[in-house]
Amino acid sequence: MLPRVSPPLSENPLPRRIAHLDMDAFFASVELLRYPQLKGLPVVIGGGRRKEDDVLAGLREAYPDQDWSAATLDMIPVDFFPRLAGYTGRGVATTATYAARQFGVGSAMGLMKAAKLCPQAILLPVDFDEVRRISRLFKSTITEIAPVMEDRGIDEVYIDFTEVPGGQREGGRVLARLIQKCIFEATGLTCSIGVAPNKLIAKMASEFHKPNGISIVTMDDLQTLIWPLPCRKVNGVGPKADEKLQKQGIVTVGDLAAKERGWLMQHFGKSYGAWLHEVSWGRDERPVVTESEPVSMSRETTFERDLHAVRDRAELGAVFTRLCEQVAADLQRKGYVGKTIGIKLRYDNFQSVTRDTTIEQFTADAATIRREAGLCLKRVDLTRRLRLLGVRVGKLVKAGTDEALTSDYSDSPSANCKDRTPDDHHTHLLFPELD
Structure with missing residues (x-):
């Protein structure tokens, strides 16, 4: 199925108005719906979720002299919540x-570092199920008003305002206010919106007036607001590119715009250098794409602690199985199958390695994913302690499509996997079934 995109610029007589919408402190705000007594306090979200019954059981244990038979989460005293201090x-x-x-x-900050900066902050775990539910809710609220929306993650989207009623009024502010109002009514949460002629500037603009703000930026504002x-x-522009730019004395977007296109291409490569020149002048013709294939x-x-492939074999094996099952469940739920199966490891020295293999048949089967990913583990050093483990399935197509079917989609392993020769150093470490 071809993606639906916003109309090409040449066919659209109206000024292009693109919005970037970002939910304000989304994960934290979802938790504050559950615990409104924490509003206004420093709260950090991280770690695994505790069940509500466990929270209330802990409350009854901590305050045995009080009657908590009818207690709800919003009644929990603030001093009951764990702090970051000493984490x-x-x-x-x-x-x-x-x-x-x-x-x-x-x-993305380590909680130990966060504890040093703000020891009094309350630490709450993540409830991914609730976060996903509210994410779907705010996005469906948007598409009821403005149907051309590009999903960019759990808490942010691009929206084409150009032909939507109110999308041109006050530069898009009228429509942005309506969307903010409807999202708040549906979810109880606020969002910030930047509206500009393109996605590049809109994303930067959405940061200008957080939280619950609206920023309207035109090309006339380039020198005063963007440069x-x-x-x-x-x-x-990632950290490595930024470091290289700073070494050349380029700190701001304005500094970048002052450089000639040819100079940027010479120092940063033809493609990236040309792109840097374009974005410094606010040029971006990317459409808003409503459907894209992962x-x-x-x-x-x-x-939580470094694990060793031998001494922590059982624990690592259980985690690996769970990750493979989760990826398989994600594929099946969304209707995809894949051919490239890979792993990611991060060692105790923070070095990361990845390995993958491409099999002959498309699959979404957990056992197949685990088997092929396990074989990839034979191609990495497992003598160091591990701090991160990941599993990936790529080269995705929709299950049931001609491409998937002509590849004889099944759950049988491929004979095309490299490095299948048994290796005594690896074979027995994580996977009993490979013994």
Whole structure:
């Protein structure tokens, strides 16, 4: 099925208005719906979810003299919640409330570092089921108003405002207000929206007035609003590219715009250099794509402590099986099959390695994924301790399509996998079935 996209610029007489919508501190905000008594406090989200019954059982144990028979989560005293102070472990912050961000706590930060910055912050686990439910809810709310929406993750989307009623009024502000209002009514959560002539500027604009803000940016605002920003704010300029830019004395988007196209191509390569020149001048003609096929699906986990392939064989084997089953369930739920199966390891020295193999038949079978991924493990060093383990399935197609069927889709293993020769050093470490 061909993707639905926003109309080409040449065919559209209206000024192009593209919005980037980002839910405000999404994971934390979902938890605050459950625990409204924590609003305004520094809260960090990370770690595994506790069941509500376990939370209330702990409450009754901590306060035995009180009657908690009719207790609900919003009645839990603030002092009952665990703090970050003294945290030890490998957990990573998924997100933090704005009150915690004021202390320097941010997404993807290690919880031990966050504990040093804001020890008084409350630590809450992630409820992925609830996060996914509300994600689907806010996106369906948007498409009822503006149907051309591009899903960019659990908490952000692009929307083509161009031909939607209200999309041109006040530069798109009228429609943005309506969407904010409808999302809040549906979910109880706020979002920030940037509206601009293209996706590039809209994404930067959505950060200008967080939380619950609306930012309207036109090409006339390029020099005053976009050029003063650090290059790192441009989606597509990563830390390595930013470091290289800074070594050349290029710190802001304006510095980038001052460089000639040829100079950028000479120093950063023809393709990336040309792209840097285009984005520094705010040029981006990418359409809003409502449907796109995933390239791969993966699952990974970071361990609370480093694990060793021999001494922690049983634990690693159980985790590996679970990851393979989760990837298989994701594929089956979304109707995909894949041919490339791979692994990802991160050692205790933070070095990461990946290995993959391509099999003959498309599959979404957990046992097949585990078997082929296990064979990939024979091609990596398993003498070092591990801090992360991941499984990936790529080269995806829709199950039941001609491509999947002509490849004789089945659950049988491929004879095309490389490195199948038994290796005594690896064979017995993680997988009893390979003995």
